[in-house]
Amino acid sequence: MTDLPRSQHIVASGLVAAVGLWVTYVSYTAEPAAAFLFPRIIATVFVVLALWTFGKALLGRTRVGNGLSVEALKNILPGLIVSLIYVFWAAKTLGFYTASTIAFFVLLSLYDPAPHGEVRTWGKRIIITAGFLAVMYSLFAMLLNVFTPRELLF
Amino acid sequence: MKNLIAAASIALMGLTGTAIADGHDAYPERPLMLMVSYGAGGATDFQARIVTMTAGNEDALGMPIAIINKPGAGGRVGWNWFASQAEADGYTLGAYNIPHFIAQSIEGGVEYGADSFEPIANWGADPAVFVVAADSEFNSMEDVINYATANPGGLTFSGAGLFVGHHIAALQLEKAAGVKLAYIPNNKGGAGAMKAVIAGEVLGGVNNLSDAFRAREAGNVKILGVFDNDRNDFMPDVPTMKEQGYEIDNASVNFRGVMVPKGTPQPIIDKLAEIVPTMFENGRVAGKMKAGGSPMHIMTRNEVLEMWAAREATLKELLAGL
Amino acid sequence: MEFLLYFGDVFTPFNFMLLLIGTIGGLILGATPGLSPTMAVALLIPFTFRLEPAQGLILLGAAYTSTVAGGAVSAILLKIPGAPANIATTLDGHTMAKKGEGARALQLSFLSSAVGGVFGVLLLIFLTPLLAQWALAFGPSHLFWLAILGVTIIGSLDSSSVVKGLLSGCIGLWLATIGFDDIMGTQRFIFHSSVSGGINVIPALIGLFAIPQVITMFAKGRRRLDAEVIAVEKHPISKAFSEVFSRFRALTIGTLTGSIIGLIPGVGGQIAGLVAYDQSKKMSPERDKFGTGHPEGVIAAESANNAMVGPSLVPLLTLSIPGSPTAAVLLGGLLIHGIFPGSDLFDNHPQVAWTFINSMLVGQILMCVFGLYIAGLAARVAQVPNAVMAAVVLGLAVFGSYSVQNSMGDVYIMAALGTGMYFLERFGFSAAPLVLGLILGPIAEANFIQGSMIANATSSVGTYFFTGALNLLLIAIVVASVGYSVWMELRSRRYITKDDAVAKEEALS
Numbered sequence: 014m015t016d017l018p019r020s021q022h023i024v025a026s027g028l029v030a031a032v033g034l035w036v037t038y039v040s041y042t043a044e045p046a047a048a049f050l051f052p053r054i055i056a057t058v059f060v061v062l063a064l065w066t067f068g069k070a071l072l073g074r075t076r077v078g079n080g081l082s083v084e085a086l087k088n089i090l091p092g093l094i095v096s097l098i099y100v101f102w103a104a105k106t107l108g109f110y111t112a113s114t115i116a117f118f119v120l121l122s123l124y125d126p127a128p129h130g131e132v133r134t135w136g137k138r139i140i141i142t143a144g145f146l147a148v149m150y151s152l153f154a155m156l157l158n159v160f161t162p163r164e165l166l167f
Numbered sequence: 168m169k170n171l172i173a174a175a176s177i178a179l180m181g182l183t184g185t186a187i188a189d190g191h192d193a194y195p196e197r198p199l200m201l202m203v204s205y206g207a208g209g210a211t212d213f214q215a216r217i218v219t220m221t222a223g224n225e226d227a228l229g230m231p232i233a234i235i236n237k238p239g240a241g242g243r244v245g246w247n248w249f250a251s252q253a254e255a256d257g258y259t260l261g262a263y264n265i266p267h268f269i270a271q272s273i274e275g276g277v278e279y280g281a282d283s284f285e286p287i288a289n290w291g292a293d294p295a296v297f298v299v300a301a302d303s304e305f306n307s308m309e310d311v312i313n314y315a316t317a318n319p320g321g322l323t324f325s326g327a328g329l330f331v332g333h334h335i336a337a338l339q340l341e342k343a344a345g346v347k348l349a350y351i352p353n354n355k356g357g358a359g360a361m362k363a364v365i366a367g368e369v370l371g372g373v374n375n376l377s378d379a380f381r382a383r384e385a386g387n388v389k390i391l392g393v394f395d396n397d398r399n400d401f402m403p404d405v406p407t408m409k410e411q412g413y414e415i416d417n418a419s420v421n422f423r424g425v426m427v428p429k430g431t432p433q434p435i436i437d438k439l440a441e442i443v444p445t446m447f448e449n450g451r452v453a454g455k456m457k458a459g460g461s462p463m464h465i466m467t468r469n470e471v472l473e474m475w476a477a478r479e480a481t482l483k484e485l486l487a488g489l
Numbered sequence: 490m491e492f493l494l495y496f497g498d499v500f501t502p503f504n505f506m507l508l509l510i511g512t513i514g515g516l517i518l519g520a521t522p523g524l525s526p527t528m529a530v531a532l533l534i535p536f537t538f539r540l541e542p543a544q545g546l547i548l549l550g551a552a553y554t555s556t557v558a559g560g561a562v563s564a565i566l567l568k569i570p571g572a573p574a575n576i577a578t579t580l581d582g583h584t585m586a587k588k589g590e591g592a593r594a595l596q597l598s599f600l601s602s603a604v605g606g607v608f609g610v611l612l613l614i615f616l617t618p619l620l621a622q623w624a625l626a627f628g629p630s631h632l633f634w635l636a637i638l639g640v641t642i643i644g645s646l647d648s649s650s651v652v653k654g655l656l657s658g659c660i661g662l663w664l665a666t667i668g669f670d671d672i673m674g675t676q677r678f679i680f681h682s683s684v685s686g687g688i689n690v691i692p693a694l695i696g697l698f699a700i701p702q703v704i705t706m707f708a709k710g711r712r713r714l715d716a717e718v719i720a721v722e723k724h725p726i727s728k729a730f731s732e733v734f735s736r737f738r739a740l741t742i743g744t745l746t747g748s749i750i751g752l753i754p755g756v757g758g759q760i761a762g763l764v765a766y767d768q769s770k771k772m773s774p775e776r777d778k779f780g781t782g783h784p785e786g787v788i789a790a791e792s793a794n795n796a797m798v799g800p801s802l803v804p805l806l807t808l809s810i811p812g813s814p815t816a817a818v819l820l821g822g823l824l825i826h827g828i829f830p831g832s833d834l835f836d837n838h839p840q841v842a843w844t845f846i847n848s849m850l851v852g853q854i855l856m857c858v859f860g861l862y863i864a865g866l867a868a869r870v871a872q873v874p875n876a877v878m879a880a881v882v883l884g885l886a887v888f889g890s891y892s893v894q895n896s897m898g899d900v901y902i903m904a905a906l907g908t909g910m911y912f913l914e915r916f917g918f919s920a921a922p923l924v925l926g927l928i929l930g931p932i933a934e935a936n937f938i939q940g941s942m943i944a945n946a947t948s949s950v951g952t953y954f955f956t957g958a959l960n961l962l963l964i965a966i967v968v969a970s971v972g973y974s975v976w977m978e979l980r981s982r983r984y985i986t987k988d989d990a991v992a993k994e995e996a997l998s
Contacts, residue, residue: 025916029656036663039678048675051934052666059659066656077650078917088710093908096703096883100904104887105897113887117880124876126711141877149888152521157532158198158233159892160258200895207531208817217825220538234531235895237686240669244686251682252898276676323946329674349946354671354935358817362754362810366625369943381824385809385831455538458827 018080022070033063109161118142191434195230202261204245206238217455218290227446241328250279255428257435265422270330286471288444289424292464294395295336296379298388299371308392308411315346323349325360325372333373336394336419343413380460394419418481440468495843511551512855519559523889525572526556527814542826546845551852558602566870569699573759574794577766581786589722591868596729598791599860605744605792606853609799621807629940630954634963636933641970642767643922657918661926683898692890692899697920699886700907706879739785742769743792751797754812765793
């Protein structure tokens with residue numbers, strides 16, 4: 014194993030251990046104590062296991078998990094950013110269907126291997142997007158009566 | 168300058184005011200949603216589905232009402248959402264359960280109170296009853312209380328949770344009989360509490376009249392008393408607690424109805440308050456409710472407002488001793 | 490044999506049409522992420538208002554049966570378990586689909602669903618009075634031990650690292666405590682307003698399984714797929730038939746576990762598939778193949794989750810106590826027609842009761858026929874280009890988790906948990922134990938608290954939780970399960986090196 018996954022393992026298990034410590038702290042201090050009895054039991058096991066994993070990562074004894082390569086991270090970032098903007102901001106601000114259409118189309122274009130220069134490629138992408146959204150609209154809005162946030166647009 | 172701004176803002180308010188008023192004429196323009204803070208299949212959910220089934224008729228709202236369940240923690244999850252996150256646009260309705268949400272708001276730790284909501288109309292009143300398993304040695308409330316007196320804190324009985332109607336009834340019983348009882352709240356609501364009684368996990372239980380009626384029909388339980396002022400039409404043979412010598416009023420009766428969040432435009436509230444009770448009065452609704460063993464009790468917005476206020480006063484008094 | 494008398498009613502033209510609509514509709518709804526069987530059945534209730542009682546129940550019974558099986562479609566093809574019942578199906582089913590064996594996985598899943606389902610309904614028909622006693626035998630202390638038994642499975646669900654499996658389980662158990670405490674009503678761990686209502690299992694399930702999927706597809710980048718187009722293997726139905734029955738052990742374990750666990754009110758349906766998967770893994774000589782696209786994993790999980798359908802209705806039909814959320818919704822379907830389950834149902838409305846039960850029996854077969862028919866077509870999903878697939882799965886995840894409660898908060902939870910899970914998975918944590926913790930946490934906690942309240946009022950906590958035949962039996966199984974995991978871990982330590990573990994993981998991703 015190269016050094017990259019090892020330091021990544023330290024960060025990842027360190028974060029989990031930090032959450033574990035926070036959970037343990039909260040469950041042993043919050044009131045009323047009766048309601049936190051069960052969380053205390055969980056938190057104790059949680060923090061022990063998390064610190065054990067963290068220790069193993071520090072010593073470089075982690076056996077499983079490949080970490081992330083720089084190349085994979087580069088591939089993920091654009092899609093992840095678009096998805097997170099879609100979910101956490103656009104869906105509630107632009108309207109559910111507008112945001113979904115844009116996000117679907119952008120993601121499709123980002124990861125579609127077909128050449129960007131051709132008109133046909135774009136036509137195909139638009140048709141796929143329209144088709145998917147039409148299916149979603151008829152299933153959720155028309156059949157199941159799910160009302161989605163409309164906000165600025167639709 | 169100040170005057171100018173004031174004038175402008177008044178003008179603006181007037182403009183938007185009329186615009187909204189115009190907009191409300193067409194209300195409702197799309198399907199509405201009714202939030203039920205208990206799980207699908209529970210008594211409140213079941214009744215909500217029946218009383219809203221005619222909403223799409225031309226003489227009612229003309230638009231269907233979809234039920235959305237937000238169950239959890241005896242209703243707290245749903246009502247918290249309704250008070251803090253639901254949109255006050257008239258398209259988001261909620262089902263209330265009295266005394267549950269008022270008792271919870273008095274107990275604290277939630278973001279709502281009686282003044283966070285605007286009632287529209289009440290559709291049902293389901294009193295609590297005391298049930299024991301069919302093979303139980305208890306045949307009257309006297310037997311139950313005698314056992315409790317002999318074993319202080321040893322009479323286990325189930326109910327749907329803490330600070331819901333069943334719990335209020337349990338507290339009233341403890342107070343009226345002057346004994347210590349072991350109330351076991353169930354996390355699966357009335358159905359879970361009933362199962363605990365039938366399976367013999369507990370010696371008795373407080374449950375909804377409608378569910379107990381059904382369980383008695385199935386031959387699983389005996390009903391020993393009603394926590395209400397009068398006997399109920401569904402079971403005229405069961406005496407009230409008062410008749411058996413325990414001073415207990417109707418504070419625990421579970422009133423169910425429709426409300427909207429505070430801040431919903433007044434014209435919409437008025438329109439709903441006018442139409443919704445007539446929707447409940449529909450013959451088909453009444454027939455289905457009766458068939459399902461659910462007692463109806465229709466009240467208008469003003470009656471509900473009074474009932475909420477009265478209930479809040481009694482509950483504050485009852486819970487003060489805790 | 491009374492049920493035979495009413496078989497004719499299922500086959501009148503109108504009733505049979507309803508059965509077909511229920512089955513096909515159920516398969517579609519079940520395959521939609523976010524629509525659990527409970528919600529699908531609740532959605533159909535308004536349609537039954539205008540039907541005769543027996544007809545309404547035919548529709549509901551058929552829909553219940555086929556939504557449970559339909560959940561396998563999205564679990565296998567998209568790795569989105571539509572309901573907790575389908576979690577175990579994703580473990581091997583989706584791996585099979587990625588290898589181009591989607592058609593085979595779907596055929597196996599529908600056939601074993603039908604076998605399990607028919608067995609379950611037959612149990613309902615013949616052994617109802619006996620089963621009703623069994624269902625009532627589980628009190629708080631037993632349910633507590635049962636939940637603990639479920640937790641002990643965590644260690645063996647994740648084959649690569651027991652410690653990280655348990656740690657994932659703990660994270661799940663902790664996530665389950667967020668929000669209002671179910672009994673006391675105290676708020677716990679609320680660090681953001683979206684989690685103030687707690688973490689709903691269905692959106693969490695969608696996020697934890699689907700989002701890592703989407704990000705893995707992102708990670709492949711803008712690559713020409715020509716090189717790795719998966720050949721979707723055609724798989725003749727006859728071969729699937731013989732395969733299902735030749736893997737008799739998995740089928741039997743799945744069917745029996747599903748029937749027994751499905752019966753227990755409040756717990757059964759959600760964990761039947763996982764328990765059956767775990768049991769057949771432990772008892773299989775080929776246990777190393779589980780998790781790498783082993784057909785037995787699919788067979789055990791799917792036969793279990795359909796076998797639970799029949800028995801899960803026993804407490805409802807005999808005692809008028811709904812044992813599961815879906816049973817509660819079906820209770821509503823009976824009540825609006827003024828029919829009370831219990832002796833009233835079988836004595837005064839035998840035609841309604843038996844038509845309903847028969848429709849579930851016929852529904853199992855119909856579901857299997859349609860399922861086998863679509864299996865070949867649906868498996869082509871594996872050939873959909875990466876970019877389209879990523880966008881479609883993300884879209885389905887967002888729509889599906891929103892529609893559970895019409896709540897954006899659920900979508901945020903789904904996305905946050907899913908994104909976190911992708912990175913955790915890169916470091917050896919896994920989603921299945923986490924979800925198991927999320928499901929079992931509240932069951933264990935509520936029953937522990939109720940049990941100790943009853944214990945304090947009557948005897949002592951020790952007597953209440955540690956005496957009685959059923960308690961001791963469950964404790965023995967828990968100890969055996971833990972012991973087995975520890976033994977396997979120690980034994981495998983000797984020869985699993987770092988490289989082996991890495992190689993195995995490479996093969997999976």
